[in-house]
Amino acid sequence: MEPFEKPIMVTRPLFPDLERYYAQLESVWESKWLSNNGPKHKELEAKLKSYIKATNISLFNNGTIALMVAVQSLRLQGEVITTPFTFPATTHVLAWNNITPVFCDIHPERLTIDPQKIESLITAKTTAILATHVYGIPCHVEEIQDIANRHGLKVIYDAAHAFTTEYKGRPIAEYGDISMFSFHPTKLFHTGEGGALVYNDPNLKERIEYLKNFGIKNEEEVILPGINGKMGELQASLGLEVIELVLEEQEKRRKIRKGYIDLLASVKTVVPLLMPSDTTNSYQYFCVRIESSTTPGDRRNKIFDALKVNNVFSRKYFYPLVSEYPCYKGSPTSSSGNLKEATEVSNEVLCLPFYGDLSFEDQKAIVRIIEDAS
Ligand code: T4K
Numbered sequence: 001m002e003p004f005e006k007p008i009m010v011t012r013p014l015f016p017d018l019e020r021y022y023a024q025l026e027s028v029w030e031s032k033w034l035s036n037n038g039p040k041h042k043e044l045e046a047k048l049k050s051y052i053k054a055t056n057i058s059l060f061n062n063g064t065i066a067l068m069v070a071v072q073s074l075r076l077q078g079e080v081i082t083t084p085f086t087f088p089a090t091t092h093v094l095a096w097n098n099i100t101p102v103f104c105d106i107h108p109e110r111l112t113i114d115p116q117k118i119e120s121l122i123t124a125k126t127t128a129i130l131a132t133h134v135y136g137i138p139c140h141v142e143e144i145q146d147i148a149n150r151h152g153l154k155v156i157y158d159a160a161h162a163f164t165t166e167y168k169g170r171p172i173a174e175y176g177d178i179s180m181f182s183f184h185p186t187k188l189f190h191t192g193e194g195g196a197l198v199y200n201d202p203n204l205k206e207r208i209e210y211l212k213n214f215g216i217k218n219e220e221e222v223i224l225p226g227i228n229g230k231m232g233e234l235q236a237s238l239g240l241e242v243i244e245l246v247l248e249e250q251e252k253r254r255k256i257r258k259g260y261i262d263l264l265a266s267v268k269t270v271v272p273l274l275m276p277s278d279t280t281n282s283y284q285y286f287c288v289r290i291e292s293s294t295t296p297g298d299r300r301n302k303i304f305d306a307l308k309v310n311n312v313f314s315r316k317y318f319y320p321l322v323s324e325y326p327c328y329k330g331s332p333t334s335s336s337g338n339l340k341e342a343t344e345v346s347n348e349v350l351c352l353p354f355y356g357d358l359s360f361e362d363q364k365a366i367v368r369i370i371e372d373a374s
Pocket of ligand 1: 010013062063064065111161183186199313315
């Protein structure tokens with residue numbers, strides 16, 4: 001088989017019709033307003049609020065700053081129990097807030113933080129649990145809330161992958177104190193760069209809004225050390241058009257997901273990750289687990305390399321574990337002995353190309369490469 005002529009990437013951002021984006025920009029030009037809670041920002045915030053059924057929402061310039069502000073808004077300090085199987089940003093926001101990340105192993109099926117292993121990590125310094133709905137798979141939200149209630153802890157969810165996800169009939173962000181969504185171009189819904197916090201307590205709104213705008217109360221009063229987390233009008237304008245494309249994209253991705261599952265049925269060592277029951281899939285990623293043969297990750301890496309040679313760029317989200325980064329490796333909870341499941345999983349996962357315009361012919365060719373290499 002010849003390699004693909006054009007590279008096939010793990011994802012492709014949604015691009016609205018340029019004419020429609022121009023129309024949005026025309027009104028920005030007329031308004032002479034580019035940032036600081038402008039009309040497009042307000043419109044997008046209201047639209048997203050109802051789209052993802054949020055009780056309270058604040059938009060941000062990216063998901064990482066949003067998460068930074070979430071941690072600050074809840075006044076977290078000391079230690080926070082978190083997952084090592086995530087994107088670096090989840091843990092880095094703790095480090096940037098002078099908080100010690102305490103790594104907890106993950107559940108073997110959901111790949112999210114294992115609630116059974118959280119309690120033994122709680123100390124007098126623990127203030128919260130920061131968990132990731134990885135690939136949009138919901139954490140064990142009820143068990144986590146139960147632990148948090150018993151120990152007086154806050155709960156933050158990194159919901160970067162869970163746009164529109166619902167669990168047990170409730171929007172995912174109804175669980176926990178605050179959830180963060182990322183609107184990076186690699187995300188299903190995006191604003192070029194962007195993010196949001198969604199939270200249940202309306203009293204948090206004021207503090208979050210100050211924190212994302214330097215703590216400015218008025219022209220003469222700055223009441224806390226805030227940061228610049230504001231989403232601008234160009235980002236919001238893009239979001240207003242991209243949001244119109246999300247439903248159709250999800251439907252296309254639903255079919256692509258089914259296509260992969262059917263095609264991969266004959267490849268016994270490559271197993272698609274499934275959503276738990278009672279979950280609506282956001283269709284952010286399509287990931288498989290590939291059993292190792294003789295050494296950890298050998299078969300996964302062989303498939304990854306074979307795809308690359310053929311101009312297909314899958315991604316090992318998330319290898320290595322965050323706990324393996326030099327900045328966290330020395331910490332007491334980063335040893336692989338405590339993180340057995342996470343270590344195994346990170347050696348076995350692979351995210352395959354997944355976006356609405358991927359053709360079935362391309363999918364068949366991708367699976368053929370996987371089959372030959374496995
Ligand atoms: N928490 C979690 C769980 C996250 O996954 C993320 C972000 C965050 C927090 C932080 O949220 P933000 O602060 O980013 O809002 C990408 C993204 O940069 C990152 O946002 C995302 N997670 C992560 C999972 O993926 P890379 O290093 O894989 O990006 P990159 O540039 O290699 O892009 C991946 C592929 O996407 C490319 O091969 C091609 C395609 N692509 C990408 C861009 C940027 C395009 O086709 N067009 C584009 O404009 O991290």
